[in-house]
Amino acid sequence: MSTPVPSWYDLLGLDPAASSDDVRAAWRAQIAELDPTDRRFTVLNQAAEVLLDPDRRSGYDAELAARAEPVAAAGPEPEPAPELAPDPERELAPEGEPAPSVVQPLDGESRRRGARVAVVPGWLLAGVAALALALTVTAAILWVREPSAADVEDDARAAQAAAERAVVPILSYDAAHLDESKAAAQQYLTGDLRKDYDKVFAGLIETNAPATKTVVKATLVRSSIVRADADRAQVFLLVNQTRTNKKYTEPEVYKNWVTLTMDRVDGQWLVADMAT
Structure with missing residues (x-):
């Protein structure tokens, strides 16, 4: 027999007969002391979004x-229901794999297959991870929203889609085409963040990438909305980055996470801040 999967009610410590006010109070109490980058924060938000929406609930x-x-005894064991609450640790960090960090080596399965695990010089950690760290600001800009509020749901989804489009060029570059790489990322940045991005890109990537012939390509794995209102949203994304250079011609895979703060500027969602 498989282990029962906890429900959204279990996750929030509620009885299925709990009122919307009870759900909201439990959700707020559980996220009050959590950092938005904590994997439990995302899962608790997902639980509240379902249970505070009458139709979805x-x-x-x-x-x-x-x-x-x-x-029936002769029948197969049923598949898990699609919206049962995942265990936060298993959802974002499967068994046998470390939780995402700024740079991760090949996973355990790759090691068992004999894949090479790279030892990367400090200044050459794909370049972009250092760029993201340099742009990190304090969590004081964060805010709390009522999940699934009808007046911000569409805005939140639009911000999430914009973050998914932006994260790939922001976390990618090609030493042979640095001007194009930079321009591809700049179009998704607010004016203030673009100034910081240009400084770090010039000081780190343009200085080192041509000599090492480094190419970094990002691939989006998944994303989720952390917080949102009508003009600002925060989106958590898991991203795989592959890197090659003149020393390592076989692609090296790094598993990273990034949180993008999206601001609506003149009707367009742009990246105002990023943290890894």
Whole structure:
């Protein structure tokens, strides 16, 4: 028998008959002391989004009821319901794999297959990870929203889509085409962040990449909305980066996470801050 998957109610410590006010109070209490980059923060937000939306909650309750029905002995074990709450540790850091950090080596499965694990010089950590760190600001700019509020839901999704488009060029570059790489990223940045980006790009990447012939390519794995209102949103993204240079011609894979703060500027969602 498989281990039962905890429900959104279990995650928030609530009875299925809890009121919306109870859900909201439990959600606020549990995230109050969490950093937005904590994997539990994202999962708690997901739970609140489902349970504070009457239509989604009704459908979810029906799924839980169906899952609780006994299964015929000869039948196969049912598949997990699609919206059951994931364990935060297993959701964002599968068993056997370290939690995402600024730079991670090849995962355990790759090691078992004999893949080479690179030892990377400090100044050459894909360049872009250092760029992201240099642009990090304090968490004082963060704010709390009521999840699934009808008047910000569309804005939040638009900000998430814009973050997904932006993160790939921001975390990528090609030593042979640095001007194009920089321009591809600049179009997604607010004016203030663009100034910081240009300084770090010139001081780190343009200085080192041509000599090492480094190429970094980012690939989006998944994203989720952390917080949002009508004009600002924070989006958490998991990103794989592959790197090659004249010393390492086989692509090296790094698993990173980044949180993008998106501001709406003249009707367009742009990246105002980034943290890794």
